[in-house]
Amino acid sequence: GTDEHQWYYEGRNGWWKYDERSNVELEAAWSEGEMECLLLLAGALYCIDFSTMIQTRQSDPTRRRRVRRDAPSLPAKGIAGIKII
Ligand code: V3L
Numbered sequence: 001g002t003d004e005h006q007w008y009y010e011g012r013n014g015w016w017k018y019d020e021r022s023n024v025e026l027e028a029a030w031s032e033g034e035m036e037c038l039l040l041l042a043g044a045l046y047c048i049d050f051s052t053m054i055q056t057r058q059s060d061p062t063r064r065r066r067v068r069r070d071a072p073s074l075p076a077k078g079i080a081g082i083k084i085i
Pocket of ligand 1: 065
């Protein structure tokens with residue numbers, strides 16, 4: 001189920017969790033065997049490529065971040081830019 005895995009994207013010194021809705025979308029695409037998943041994130045369109053595990057901004061492919069699919073308990077900076085204190 002969706003609660004068993006969490007998707008993360010790379011920050012400067014650690015990993016951020018994707019927001020819950022994006023996590024559901026990523027899990028659905030991943031489990032369907034899709035090659036990639038398109039998401040609207042912070043007002044821009046991004047592509048998450050499942051073969052490279054890289055998130056790329058559609059309008060500027062130089063904006064790239066590594067992504068990972070892991071346990072929800074992994075240490076993270078926060079969720080979608082909202083810091084955990
Ligand atoms: N979910 C939410 N916001 C995102 C995502 C995403 N998957 N990807 C990019 N952004 P770029 P530190 C991140 C935001 O890749 O201090 C963090 O969430 C991105 O936000 O160049 O470096 C933090 O808010 C950035 O503001 O297209 O770890 C912030 O960076 C903007 O989209 C700082 O994190 C451009 O990202």
